[in-house]
Amino acid sequence: MTTTKPLDGKARGSLIRQAFAAMPHFQALGMELGKIADGKAEISMAYDERFIGDPETGVISGGAVSALMDTTSGAAVMCHPTGTMGTATLDLRIDYMRPATPGQRITAHAECYHVTRTVAFVRATATDEDTDRPVATATGTFTIQREEGGKK
């Protein structure tokens, strides 16, 4: 994701919201942005039969959960206070703890817990309505684009 000028505080938040809302795949999966501020982001996705991975159980595909985790992690990087112009995933590892309960909404929380000039480190957790038992966790590294028109 790339924006055209440096962002600060609230302006960053609303620009990120606009950018995400316009993202075709964000819309395709019916994702909804929750809180995004200070390197932390929340995005959720309603249960949808089109996203099923195993029809015998009706459980959502790991791939759809991955897409949610990747998007939420990217949002966490974008809203980090040091000001990121754009980001792309370098590496993402997802651990699947248990199948998400069919019919329930899945919510991901991501935290960008460290940044260097060029790299952001993120961890994320996805839960269904039983928020005490995670469905999946993820750790990832993301590129950071600092300057306008600059290379990643």
Next chain:
Amino acid sequence: MNRGRPEPVQVIKQRRDAALTSLVDGVPYAKFLGISFDRRGDELTAVLPFDEKLIGNQMLPAIHGGVTAAFLEITAVIGLSWQMLWNDIESGDAGGDMALPRMPKTIDFTIDYLRSGLPRDAYARARVNRSGRRYASVHVEGWQDNRQRLFAQATGHFLMPQRDE
């Protein structure tokens, strides 16, 4: 073993293709993304035709990282199931109207993003590096225009479905 005349090639192809179709049709999310599989003998190539709804970054534009993750994961799961089923397909025990066994479950999946996914069709192939009674390890390579220039690769561990004792 009965060494009679080999089965006609069309019969074998039909059985293999029927098994593959029921395997892939069993994953609604694969259909949602538009993923299909090409088969040459037992070798599968997953194909993800480009579509607007797969875009994550409109500026570049680039395929969403989550789409890439899902594409490689589906390629891994189908590739692993396919290998698991192959002997049954060849012996004629699978591929007809028979219900397929359960799918392997993903334990973990690690995606290495090498280049941004261009607004073009993408391809992927899975290699099962280890497949035991309980666990399997699968590596997947994804590319677009050039087979040698991967845009992403991934490794995942899977829990194998327990087959009838």
